[in-house]
Amino acid sequence: MSAPQAGPLCAFVAMLRVEQASLTERWMKAVFRDDVLNDSDKLTYEQLADHLPNVFDEIGVALENEDLDKVEPAIERNARLHGKMRWRQGYRVDELVRELELFRQVLTGAVMQFAEAHPEFTRRSEERARYYIDEALSFVTLTSIREVMTERDRKIDEYTGRLERANHELQLKQHLVSDLYESRMQITRSVVHDLRNFLNVFSMALQLAARTPSKTETALALANRQAADMKALVDELVEYAVVLRDADTVAIEVFSLRELFDELVASCRPPVEAKGLRFATSFDGQLAVVSSNRLKLKQIALNLLTNAAKYTKTGQIGLTMTGDGDDHWRLRVSDTGVGIGQHDRERVFEEFERIAGDDVPGVGLGLAIVKELCRVLDGEIHFDSREGLGTTFEIRFPMVLKLKD
Known part of the structure; x- marks a missing residue:
């Protein structure tokens, strides 16, 4: 000194x-x-x-x-x-x-x-x-x-704590609700768990800002978007049971599919490649903006990509967005994983159903949530799978989502 x-x-x-x-x-x-x-x-x-x-x-x-x-x-x-x-x-x-x-x-x-x-x-x-x-x-x-960031994490923990307490109270009142309502509450708890995916990306953005000052702006933009998405999800989860009903309302916004695609790639490439898998991505340059619910679309894609990574040990995960005429576009997620057997096809979208053993994490809600969100966003979901060779999920969405009466 x-x-x-x-x-x-x-x-x-x-x-x-x-x-x-x-x-x-x-x-x-x-x-x-x-x-x-x-x-x-x-x-x-x-x-x-x-x-x-x-x-x-x-x-x-x-x-x-x-x-x-x-x-x-x-x-x-x-x-x-x-x-x-x-x-x-x-x-x-x-x-x-x-x-x-x-x-x-x-x-x-x-x-x-x-x-x-x-x-x-x-x-x-x-x-x-x-x-x-x-x-x-x-x-x-x-x-x-x-x-x-510490203050934001504290706020997120506070929201999560409220949700956990709310869910605990609902568990104590299970004898007053129907089997369907009880199932929806378990879905809520599962989605709260899935918030860790957002937190992981948030943490990576902070590390990028600290280690590479030249990329601070990019890292902060990603961290801000992740924090906003986490807060929006937590706020929605408080009334998730209502959102899942037929009478729920959907917030429609106009946004760029390219920006959503890039965000998904940035979020999912690190964990996919960390497993030794190739992440193959393709975006149709003719796609521009759509009118839908960006957060719910992101949830669908993240659930499919997370599910694909869980059941794939070697090979690759694919993410594709393509146009389908003037009024629709398609989201496709593929993998080279274990595939789905013929006897499992009928129950693939049912709640708490899983196609693999206990060595694969999760409670079997990912595809059930995808199915419900597709219903809300007027998406037509199809899949093709061969046991031992992999699975491809493809969803056809409208370019302009119309509110249902």
Whole structure:
């Protein structure tokens, strides 16, 4: 650790401390003008600049000592507080990253202005100043993001806990409900378990952001989408029994099939290839947008892909989206797994039915859920299978889902 010394960096730090108020004002104006930072409009001056003075001080100490280790504990403490506060204030992760990037830009601009006004502030001094500012704010950004993710995980656990308590109460009242209603509740518990698939992708996105800074934007986009999907699923599961009835309502949205396809590939390729399987994918470039329920379509595909991976030890898993005339499109998932015997074909879509032994995980609800979701989305499902050679499931969906009366 270097000892403090007088010099160009110390002179620059002195300027930062004198100009702290004006630099803070410059940053706040940039924040309020930025199109990405919609949630900043809801904050007061004090709320927006809550931990900025502390960050200024810590960066100043790091520049004076030319050593980040000295201030790392303080930076981490304030970054965690900052991330937790922004989560409570409703910030998205991309907004958190953006406001800290704007802060970095303000400080970098201050470095340039100082260098122009002070000839003794050499290019090397300017580079050192930029280095310590970048390193400090990168650490602040990463720590704040981790804190936001921790808060999200806590919220997800809270939702899951509520569902588990609700399901426990329903179990205690089994003698008051019919066999069908009891079956639906077991499906709810199974789908809660399937949320782990989303959490795994969420975790991989965070690891990608931490290990490969150049891919942070991609990782954060994937993490945000996974978090949004998890929250939407958990919210829907509270009333899942109602959703499964004939009178349920479906939220229809217009979305890109290509984006859904890419998301499925990104989510499923790692676990498929981790088993030593090839993941063969194909997308019809003529497909554009559809009007349906994106989340339920994703559930169908994930259930089929997860099921295929469970029952396949060698070979490949296939995912294909193709057009079918002007009004329909097809989703196809194939595998080279154990296949389905002739005597099992009739009960393949029944609840709690499985075609393999206990060495394959699951409770036999995946295809039952697929069948029910296909009914809701007006999908026609067919499958072809040969025992020992594999299975192909193909579903024909409308390009525009119409609400049923």
